[in-house]
Amino acid sequence: MSNKRNILLFLLGAFLLIICSFAPKPENRLTGIWELQMEGASTGLLKIFNKDGSFTNIGLGDNGFGISAAGTYELQSANSYLEKITVSSYKDQQGTQKEVRFQITGDSTLHIAYTISGTTYNEDYKRLTLIKGQ
DSSP states (O other): OHHHHHHHHHHHHHHHHHHHHTSOOOOOOOOEEEEEOOTTSOSOOEEEEOTTSEEEEEEEETTEEEEEEEEEEEEEETTEEEEEEEEESSGGGTTOEEEEEEEEETTTEEEEEEEETTEEEEEEEEEOOOOTTO
16 A cells, blocks of 8 residues: 555656646746946946847947956746856956846836845846848
């Protein structure tokens, strides 16, 4: 009796594991190039989310464009992702990770919020689109 029960529990566990592996993952609406749209922020700051889970932040500095941060991101839910920074112009952020909460309005506006050392930051971005006629 106990052997049949153990087999039944094993099969039930295996079945649940298989079902969970086929559960839909959150749709990745972040993929693309986003431009920072905040009053008082420097112009030309881009956040690029790639399909492979990598991201790059590019900004316009005194010597032209440069990378301000890069790393990987992984969706945690439909409105949050984990950002792992591998390189950063801010040395204290290099090698760190943070949870980023986000909201996409329509298909073209991205709002993100994250906390570093107890301070919460909010940023707004606009999705870049193809320039027509060039």
